[in-house]
Amino acid sequence: MKTWYRAACDKHKEFCVVFVTNPSSTATYLSEYDKNIQCWLTNHYGCDLRFTHTDEQLDDLYERDYIQVDYKTYDK
DSSP states (O other): OOOEEEEEETTTTEEEEEEESSHHHHHHHHGGGHHHHHHHHHHTTTSOEEEEOSHHHHHHHHHTTOEEOOTTTOOO
């Protein structure tokens, strides 16, 4: 079972998957989106980001109308 960690930005009400269980799994599942994830993190430098990983935390983000950034296409 994999644990998908998301960085959530409360200031902008966005979140993005940034880590999967451990560095090896992260590389396997997210390495092709490395630049996109880095771009999102750079754009939120200075924001108070927090990690979320449980189903309850994810439900809370959706209930509070946070937007999940599509790291597959994010390139702002």
